[in-house]
Amino acid sequence: MLAVDAAHFIDNMVERRPYPIYLDLHETLMGYDRLAELCPNPELLIGGHDSSVIERYLSLPGFEGKVAALHLAPCS
Numbered sequence: 001m002l003a004v005d006a007a008h009f010i011d012n013m014v015e016r017r018p019y020p021i022y023l024d025l026h027e028t029l030m031g032y033d034r035l036a037e038l039c040p041n042p043e044l045l046i047g048g049h050d051s052s053v054i055e056r057y058l059s060l061p062g063f064e065g066k067v068a069a070l071h072l073a074p075c076s
Contacts, residue, residue: 001039004048
């Protein structure tokens, strides 16, 4: 699931430690709860700015370390 800016980094959501730029802390945490309802496995969440995605997914051939193959299951 693409979390985009709802969770800049997946660790923000998992650790309930929002990225320091937000409008309303309560709403941000409620958004994390909603993401967890929609996608109970945080390994399948893709944060909007999370560089760990390239480590968790295989790369597309010819784009190693640059483009993640999100259509495949995470490898770690």
